Amino acid sequence: MMRTIDLRHQHLGRSELLRLVPRAAVDTGTAVERVKPLVDAVRDRGEAALREQARDFDGVDGHALRVQPERIAASLDTCPPEVRAALEELIAKLRPASEAQVPAEQVTRFGDGATITQRWQPVGRVGLYAPGGKAAYPSSVLMNAVSAQAAGVPSLALASPAQRDNGGAPHEAVLWAAALVGIDEVYAIGGAGAIAAFAHGVPSIGLEPVDVVTGPGNVFVAAAKRAVTGLVGIDSEAGTTEILIIADSGAEPRFVAADLISQAEHDEAAASVLVTDSAEFAARVQGEVATMAGRTRHAARVHEALSGPQSAVILVDDLAAAARVSNAYGPEHLEIQTRDDGAVLALVENAGAIFVGGYTPVSLGDYLAGSNHVLPTGGTARFAAGLGAHTFLRPQQVVAYDRAALAGTETHLLALARAEGLPAHGEAVSERFRAAVDDPAADNPAPGEPVSEHRHGGSR
Incomplete structure (x- = not known):
């Protein structure tokens, strides 16, 4: 199912590794050309353009673009108790972990009467986007909202596509998350239109422009973010999810196979990559993947993702070479499952988030580790960080002589x-x-x- 790339007995430089690592084919540039008219239409015609886009792309017409606060609060009545408990646990873990990302104020003194104070100032207003495609993502709402709140952002607005089966409101799970963190400004707006609305504002529905736009989405959401960059700040142009696992023969093949599949179920373009120094172990993982993928709910989606050019098993001579491949790839999620995880971790430079050991799967980070799951994709982990409280903070130097x-x-x-x-x-x-x-x-x-x-x- 997964193709094999054999890099053994080759001495490859950084540029060669960058060329050889598998990637999803994502053309954000072309997508920008398609979304720019949508962004401009919202800028020029506001609510009318948003309603046209909701009708054309979401199949919803005549709905309220702004969700009433009472409706948001009432949504919790439909939240299953076990789901609410899980979301509350996520908030309880994520909040202190996010607060720990806020740097303390520092004062540098140059003798008497001369100081520079380094302070971190939150932006005034943030627009959070929650996608509504193949699944609902209340966890992503919380990752964005709690990070912004930890930074001290005073004004938060949330947008998510209108759902035909929810009376034109966003998905009920998105409303649950909003209610649990106290967001009462929610809009039933999706895709590029939502990003444009955040950037330009829509006075007729009470939507004021924001300073920063964050949140995941498809390639058209990423393209819309690029189109408004400079007018507002953005977190990143997030692409499809990706996992890279460094494993040796001491790892459990079933664990590795399950983790590759877990990320492949997100999207047909999701990338799952195994890097190992053992051809025998690679074959065992391939066998487990073939067996387990057929049993999963989204088997067709998983099969397409694992069979695509963005997924592969990469064979290397040793774990040092595996780390070099990983650093060139710059994975969104990196798992290390080896006999000496610490030694491999010491060689790792580039990753959005790192999951160490056989009992730390990426899915733990997706939900309940306390870490943030909004992470850089497409190799941008080589120079960018995941979302956190720092995303919403600006360092300012206050000079006093x-x-x-x-x-x-x-x-x-x-x-x-x-x-x-x-x-x-x-x-x-x-x-x-x-x-x-x-x-x-x-x-x-x-x-x-x-x-x-x-x-x-x-x-x-």
Whole structure:
């Protein structure tokens, strides 16, 4: 079912590995051309354009685009008790883990009267998107919402596609999640239209523009995010899910096979990759996959995903080579199931999230580990991080110098201003030390006189 890529006895550089690792074929650029008219229509015609898109893409017409807060709260009456308990456990784990991502304020002092305070300021308003395609994702709503709340974001709005079988409201499970975290601004808007509505606002339904848009979605949602980037911030252009497992012959083949299948059931384009130094172990996993995939509920979807070019079993000489392949791939989810997990982990550089040991499957992270499951895909883990409280925070440096501290920088600052041909920069400092009758600080140290044993440059 899964193709085999044999990299044994080859000394491959980084560029060759980047070319050889399997990837899903996703053309966001072409999708941008298709969604841009949809985004522009929402910008120009607001609610009318959203209703047209709901009719054309969701098959829903005449529904309320904004869900009443009472309807959101009442949705919990339909939530099965065991599901509510599970969602509440997820929130209870996710909240402290997200709060731990908020850096403490730090103050740097350059002698008396000169400080730089590093603070992390939350954005003012965030738009959260929850997809409504092959499944409902209340867990994704919570991952986004709790992270934003942990960061201190004061205003959250949620959008998800209208459902014909729910009276034009979003999926009931999405409403459960919103109710549990206290989001009372929810819109029945899907796809590119939702992203455009967040970016531009829709006054007729009370939707104010946001500062940051986050949440998973298909390629058209990713394309819409690209189209509005610069007007608003985004978390990422998330693609289809992917798992890479580094395993040796000490791993349990059934565990590895089950984990490959678990991610393949998301989507026909999902990527499942095994990297191993044992051809015998690879064959055992392949056998388990063939047996187990046929028994799963989404067998056809799983078969297509595992048979596609984005999935593979990769054979390597040793686990060090396996780590090099993984670093080149930059997986969204990386599992390590080996005899010495710690040694392999020490070699890993690039991954969205890492799951160590045979009893830490990715599905645990999808739901109840306490980690965030909104992660970089398509190799972007080589330079990007998963979603967290930090997604909604901006580092700001607050600079505060008193007169004496500024005087201590004047000589060096004037030298730099002259060197860069920007004399007014220096004059902005010197002007503060010109003697004046009404200057209460005129008897303080003159410019150039030492006020501290520290010497330091000022900021432009």
